[in-house]
Amino acid sequence: MKITRRGLLKIGAISTSAITIGRGFNLFANAMELLPGGKEVSRTTGKFLKPIPSTCLNCYARCGNFGFVAYGGLIKIGPNPEHPNSRGRMCAKGQAGVNLLYDPDRVMHPLKRVGPRGEGKWKRITWEEAYITVVQKLRQLKAAGKEDEFVFQSDRDITTQDICRRFCYAYGTPNALVNHSPGGWNKRIAQMLTWGADFEIPDVANTEYILIFGSNPFEAHYMRTSFVQRIVEARGLRTEARLVKPKARLIVFDPRLTQTSGRADEWHPIKPGTDGAVALAMASVIMNEGLYDREFIGRWCNYPADKLARYLKKFTPEWAQKISGVPASDIKRIAKEFAATNPATTVSTGGVTKHQNSVYTERCVALLNAVTGNVDVKGGYCLPRSYEFAEPDPIPPVPQRRSELAHPVDFPLASYEVPQRVIPMIKEGRAKVSFYMTYQYNPAYSHPEGHEISRMLKDEDLIPFHVVIDSVYSETAALADMILPAATYTERLELESPPAFDMIPFVSLRQPFINPLGESVAITDLLIELAHRIGGGMERYFNFDTKGYLEHRITHIDGLKKAGGLSYLKENGLWYDKDAQPSFRTYEKKGFDTPSKKFEIYSERMAKYGFNPLPTYEPIQQHLTMKEDELFLITYQWSVHTHDRTANCMWLSEIVHENQVFINAETARLRGIEDGDMVEVISKAGSIKTKARVVQGIHPNVVAIGDSCGHWEYGRIAQAKAFESDVTTTKLLWWTEKGVTPNPIISIISDPIGGGEGWMDTKVRIKKI
Amino acid sequence: MDGYKGEDKEDMMESTENTARARAYEILAGFFSNEPTREMFDFLNEAISCSIEDTIEGIEVDFATMFIVPGNGLQPFESLYNRAPDEEPSLWGKATKDVAGFYRAYGVHIDESTGILPDHISVELGFMGHLIEREDNNAQRRFLEEHLLKWIPEFCDRVYSKANTDFYKGVSKLTKEFILSEYEAIKGEAR
Numbered sequence: 001m002k003i004t005r006r007g008l009l010k011i012g013a014i015s016t017s018a019i020t021i022g023r024g025f026n027l028f029a030n031a032m033e034l035l036p037g038g039k040e041v042s043r044t045t046g047k048f049l050k051p052i053p054s055t056c057l058n059c060y061a062r063c064g065n066f067g068f069v070a071y072g073g074l075i076k077i078g079p080n081p082e083h084p085n086s087r088g089r090m091c092a093k094g095q096a097g098v099n100l101l102y103d104p105d106r107v108m109h110p111l112k113r114v115g116p117r118g119e120g121k122w123k124r125i126t127w128e129e130a131y132i133t134v135v136q137k138l139r140q141l142k143a144a145g146k147e148d149e150f151v152f153q154s155d156r157d158i159t160t161q162d163i164c165r166r167f168c169y170a171y172g173t174p175n176a177l178v179n180h181s182p183g184g185w186n187k188r189i190a191q192m193l194t195w196g197a198d199f200e201i202p203d204v205a206n207t208e209y210i211l212i213f214g215s216n217p218f219e220a221h222y223m224r225t226s227f228v229q230r231i232v233e234a235r236g237l238r239t240e241a242r243l244v245k246p247k248a249r250l251i252v253f254d255p256r257l258t259q260t261s262g263r264a265d266e267w268h269p270i271k272p273g274t275d276g277a278v279a280l281a282m283a284s285v286i287m288n289e290g291l292y293d294r295e296f297i298g299r300w301c302n303y304p305a306d307k308l309a310r311y312l313k314k315f316t317p318e319w320a321q322k323i324s325g326v327p328a329s330d331i332k333r334i335a336k337e338f339a340a341t342n343p344a345t346t347v348s349t350g351g352v353t354k355h356q357n358s359v360y361t362e363r364c365v366a367l368l369n370a371v372t373g374n375v376d377v378k379g380g381y382c383l384p385r386s387y388e389f390a391e392p393d394p395i396p397p398v399p400q401r402r403s404e405l406a407h408p409v410d411f412p413l414a415s416y417e418v419p420q421r422v423i424p425m426i427k428e429g430r431a432k433v434s435f436y437m438t439y440q441y442n443p444a445y446s447h448p449e450g451h452e453i454s455r456m457l458k459d460e461d462l463i464p465f466h467v468v469i470d471s472v473y474s475e476t477a478a479l480a481d482m483i484l485p486a487a488t489y490t491e492r493l494e495l496e497s498p499p500a501f502d503m504i505p506f507v508s509l510r511q512p513f514i515n516p517l518g519e520s521v522a523i524t525d526l527l528i529e530l531a532h533r534i535g536g537g538m539e540r541y542f543n544f545d546t547k548g549y550l551e552h553r554i555t556h557i558d559g560l561k562k563a564g565g566l567s568y569l570k571e572n573g574l575w576y577d578k579d580a581q582p583s584f585r586t587y588e589k590k591g592f593d594t595p596s597k598k599f600e601i602y603s604e605r606m607a608k609y610g611f612n613p614l615p616t617y618e619p620i621q622q623h624l625t626m627k628e629d630e631l632f633l634i635t636y637q638w639s640v641h642t643h644d645r646t647a648n649c650m651w652l653s654e655i656v657h658e659n660q661v662f663i664n665a666e667t668a669r670l671r672g673i674e675d676g677d678m679v680e681v682i683s684k685a686g687s688i689k690t691k692a693r694v695v696q697g698i699h700p701n702v703v704a705i706g707d708s709c710g711h712w713e714y715g716r717i718a719q720a721k722a723f724e725s726d727v728t729t730t731k732l733l734w735w736t737e738k739g740v741t742p743n744p745i746i747s748i749i750s751d752p753i754g755g756g757e758g759w760m761d762t763k764v765r766i767k768k769i
Numbered sequence: 770m771d772g773y774k775g776e777d778k779e780d781m782m783e784s785t786e787n788t789a790r791a792r793a794y795e796i797l798a799g800f801f802s803n804e805p806t807r808e809m810f811d812f813l814n815e816a817i818s819c820s821i822e823d824t825i826e827g828i829e830v831d832f833a834t835m836f837i838v839p840g841n842g843l844q845p846f847e848s849l850y851n852r853a854p855d856e857e858p859s860l861w862g863k864a865t866k867d868v869a870g871f872y873r874a875y876g877v878h879i880d881e882s883t884g885i886l887p888d889h890i891s892v893e894l895g896f897m898g899h900l901i902e903r904e905d906n907n908a909q910r911r912f913l914e915e916h917l918l919k920w921i922p923e924f925c926d927r928v929y930s931k932a933n934t935d936f937y938k939g940v941s942k943l944t945k946e947f948i949l950s951e952y953e954a955i956k957g958e959a960r
Contacts, residue, residue: 005946005947008816008946008947071873073865073866073869101861102861102862103860104844104849104858104859105839105840105844106839108837111833111838114830120838121834122830122833122837124829515881515882516884517860517884518884518885520884650857650858651857713840715840723842723858732856732857732858
């Protein structure tokens with residue numbers, strides 16, 4: 001190989017335009033489209049930057065944010081003080097949206113697999129080629145009448161699930177497995193069955209008593225910053241009619257001494273999965289000591305007070321103590337306090353809803369609010385207030401074909417798919433899939449028994465064609481046949497209406513701070529394009545572009561329409577009716593959204609499928625067969641991470657990048673484990689190794705491991721790999737431990753009613769290695 | 770008159786050389802922006818005077834593996850390499866902004882709809898070609914010193930060691946040699 005300058009220049013001189021640069025998408029030619037310079041010749045900064053109002057999506061809370069753009073780049077994301085929910089507060093994740101956008105390991109071009117699946121050999125393809133391949137496959141399936149063999153799955157998309165569903169239905173498949181709700185499946189089903197809403201909004205800012213079961217709002221409630229700031233408010237100095245109000249009481253039931261437990265008036269280290277027993281016993285005390293709200297039960301519940309009291313009698317505090325380990329005297333006292341303090345509310349999230357008995361337990365917790373008359377009152381347990389968005393006509397009909405995946409027969413009340421069971425069900429032969437498309441969905445990492453799922457995803461007989469739409473090279477993308485680069489939330493145009501804490505619903509816009517990087521495309525644009533290319537009548541359901549679609553979605557909101565619709569939102573980021581006053585007891589107008597129009601203490605729908613129609617406690621099966629040396633494994637979420645989407649964010653992973661297993665000091669001593677020792681955590685499904693963190697603040701029969709860490713793809717930061725290209729970076733990426741994920745050792749176990757995963761029902765043994 | 774003629778000739782030679790240089794930059798840019806066409810393949814064969822025996826697919830996979838699929842440490846963006854000690858690895862880093870400012874100052878505009886980052890190696894090489902066409906020697910020297918030299922030789926070394934094909938080993942070697950020779954030439958001129 002001989003190279004001389006002269007030689008090179010000689011060729012440079014003789015070569016003419018015969019050498020065309022590249023094929024298809026021509027980066028260079030496009031990039032160097034030379035236009036006369038703009039006015040901004042100066043390279044100095046110091047100019048005041050105009051904030052672009054938008055909406056965060058680094059978690060479900062969807063806070064109001066501002067993007068600051070300078071010279072074509074997003075330089076900062078900050079909070080929007082005008083946003084009614086987040087009111088100028090923003091967590092680390094929200095600010096690290098910049099990292100997601102400028103992820104040094106971002107997927108920016110369509111890729112096609114070369115060689116065996118999972119080998120990691122790829123070829124870049126053009127979008128044109130990608131579209132042609134996808135369209136051809138979908139047309140073939142359609143021609144063969146096998147539309148239902150196209151399955152579209154996305155388990156954490158709360159924003160664009162409507163258009164994803166629309167796409168699937170217009171195409172003709174019932175397999176739009178894109179449903180999700182804040183708080184998860186089990187919460188949603190329990191809440192729907194009880195009072196017809198997806199989840200509750202505890203009005204903590206105005207309450208006097210906060211009773212928390214299995215929730216850690218100081219780190220991880222589904223409404224995050226918007227929620228915790230109101231608890232802080234209720235716990236600080238507040239005034240009413242110029243008088244100082246006492247701070248709200250905060251009682252926490254949690255196996256872990258969390259940030260929330262630590263800030264509470266009382267922390268009760270409860271045995272995991274037994275919250276239902278405690279809540280039932282409290283309800284029993286309230287009912288049997290006559291402390292209940294006669295009027296609310298009589299008028300708005302579907303079960304008479306005397307009958308309820310009789311039913312609850314057997315659930316005594318002593319009974320609950322035996323099950324949960326919480327002293328009966330405390331249960332009694334807290335029950336009385338809760339009933340005597342008005343308003344009061346409960347808070348319950350993962351600790352309640354990530355078990356096999358979640359739906360029952362959640363109903364027990366909800367019951368406490370009903371019997372004390374705290375339902376949808378100021379400072380109580382409120383219905384979520386938000387706007388529903390309209391679907392433009394014509395609306396595609398739901399395909400009538402029966403789908404096991406979309407409505408598994410063994411989960412009659414789950415109303416939608418059971419996400420963690422989808423791939424295993426395909427394996428079991430309960431559904432045939434020819435084309436599997438996923439969007440921002442990473443089951444290989446984030447699902448229980450993830451390694452099993454990886455094996456299934458690798459199996460080309462099981463899943464012949466898999467297209468991943470994502471902006472990261474995830475563990476699942478690594479096993480795909482094609483990867484399509486998706487725009488991140490900082491590059492997309494979308495509408496949101498998160499539940500309003502001021503009880504006045506609002507609409508909030510997400511708008512691109514900058515154009516999608518590389519060849520990334522927003523999911524809505526992608527689906528619209530695909531629909532038009534597939535054609536065959538499907539295109540008439542997509543007679544719009546993304547902007548047109550969003551305009552349609554808000555036409556029914558008169559006030560917003562008058563204010564200027566989408567252009568108003570683009571200017572202001574959000575809209576709400578400024579004259580509206582918060583209203584409570586909204587059920588008084590039309591009743592609850594349940595068959596009886598009442599708060600259903602007794603659920604006919606549950607009775608129909610053989611479940612206990614009344615709030616009850618169902619022991620966790622695995623608990624009944626605990627051996628001497630076995631412990632409960634529970635998981636938790638770090639405040640600076642999402643479950644599985646933020647690991648390659650530098651600012652976040654610098655704070656949390658490894659996760660030890662938290663173990664009680666006494667439990668550790670008995671096993672000869674000291675703080676910092678390497679240990680093996682073993683379950684039926686497998687084992688993982690990590691360091692032990694020995695603490696007092698955890699139930700002695702429990703070990704806890706956080707999620708978000710332990711990636712084996714997802715980029716270099718997620719895997720704590722130094723950026724070898726530059727010596728200085730090793731200093732910046734100073735950590736070398738990437739942590740572990742507990743998911744591989746967690747078995748797939750579902751709540752039979754809600755279908756949601758029992759994340760916290762795994763038995764483990766732990767030993768020093 | 771003779772003297773004038775001579776100067777003309779020198780000017781002409783210089784302008785031919787500049788055309789050749791500008792073309793060379795554009796060609797190199799093309800090697801990093803897309804998988805090669807047949808012509809580019811032949812061109813390289815000739816330029817490095819040895820025969821390359823890679824398969825088309827081998828070259829395409831090599832291209833994607835190194836420059837497109839994340840996580841291999843060879844994304845061709847300056848800001849991932851030319852960083853201050855306290856700057857975290859990120860797209861659109863300080864170097865990117867600096868390069869973007871450079872383009873602006875010289876009246877070059879990148880079509881934003883392409884989503885291409887200003888510090889992609891191809892865009893930088895292409896821009897250098899543009900500066901040569903403008904015959905702005907000062908700007909060339911500055912751009913070389915402040916940007917191209919800061920990362921491209923090192924980047925090419927890494928490509929050379931990671932490439933699975935002769936083609937990209939050739940491309941990286943050629944690019945590095947050319948950039949270094951350019952600096953020698955420009956330095957000589959300035960003296």
